[in-house]
Amino acid sequence: MFIDTHTHLYVENFDVDRDQVISRCKEQAVLKVLLPNIDETTLTAVKQLADDYPDTCFAMNGLHPCHVNEKVVSTLNRLKSDFSKYGYVGVGEIGIDFYWDTTFAEEQIFAFKEQIKWSKELSIPFVIHSRSSLDLTIKIVGDSDCIPNQCIFHCFDGKLEHANKIIDLGMKMGIGGPVTHKKSKLVEVIRAIDLKHIVLETDSPYLTPSPHRGERNESSYIPIIARRIAEIKEVSIEEVAEVTSQNARDIFSNIDLSF
Numbered sequence: 707m708f709i710d711t712h713t714h715l716y717v718e719n720f721d722v723d724r725d726q727v728i729s730r731c732k733e734q735a736v737l738k739v740l741l742p743n744i745d746e747t748t749l750t751a752v753k754q755l756a757d758d759y760p761d762t763c764f765a766m767n768g769l770h771p772c773h774v775n776e777k778v779v780s781t782l783n784r785l786k787s788d789f790s791k792y793g794y795v796g797v798g799e800i801g802i803d804f805y806w807d808t809t810f811a812e813e814q815i816f817a818f819k820e821q822i823k824w825s826k827e828l829s830i831p832f833v834i835h836s837r838s839s840l841d842l843t844i845k846i847v848g849d850s851d852c853i854p855n856q857c858i859f860h861c862f863d864g865k866l867e868h869a870n871k872i873i874d875l876g877m878k879m880g881i882g883g884p885v886t887h888k889k890s891k892l893v894e895v896i897r898a899i900d901l902k903h904i905v906l907e908t909d910s911p912y913l914t915p916s917p918h919r920g921e922r923n924e925s926s927y928i929p930i931i932a933r934r935i936a937e938i939k940e941v942s943i944e945e946v947a948e949v950t951s952q953n954a955r956d957i958f959s960n961i962d963l964s965f
């Protein structure tokens with residue numbers, strides 16, 4: 707049985723068949739899915755899905771770095787005020803993305819630091835999105851006074867040296883579809899680190915694993931990712947399922963993720 711620690715099943719790509727997508731998750735033993743938010747426009751859908759499937763879907767609240775702009779302060783204020791109205795399980799997804807655009811680099815850094823503070827204030831974990839910014843992101847987390855073992859570096863794509871720094875900080879790495887692609891550089895990193903530092907994720911509808919590449923991703927593909935990790939680590943898929951689910955529970959100790 708599996709946990710998808712990072713999926714956006716609430717976005718409109720799933721409007722036509724969301725219920726079937728959730729039933730396929732159950733058929734594939736993906737029994738818990740965590741929903742990081744993107745921006746203000748997606749928050750209602752995140753909550754709706756978590757309310758529709760309270761035993762399966764869990765809502766987070768946060769501002770994605772690609773959606774940070776000059777209005778960052780007021781946006782963050784409005785998002786933050788919603789924590790008192792709804793039982794979000796985490797802060798996410800938050801971080802720094804210099805891949806697409808650096809126009810709001812300073813605002814991204816500001817928003818990231820602010821939202822790490824929310825995690826501490828609320829005693830809930832946070833989920834990081836970092837692209838073309840891993841050294842800086844790790845430094846900001848290291849310099850913050852966040853609680854160790856309360857953070858996931860989602861879609862980890864760094865080198866072994868980055869992985870080791872994240873492990874030293876007591877954080878975990880989210881591994882998804884890219885590990886199934888031919889020539890993935892992640893293989894070496896995963897071989898070198900212990901399974902206890904990894905959680906599974908799809909980032910649906912993005913980052914679809916092989917052999918479905920090019921199609922919409924969905925959380926029921928988690929076993930494909932687990933199987934590839936099992937091959938790399940030369941362990942059974944059951945062991946990958948068990949260890950990564952426990953890792954997710956260790957981070958999200960504020961909620962019940964038992965099967």
Ligand SMILES: [Zn+2]
Pocket residue numbers: 712714742799909
């Ligand atoms: Zn995401």
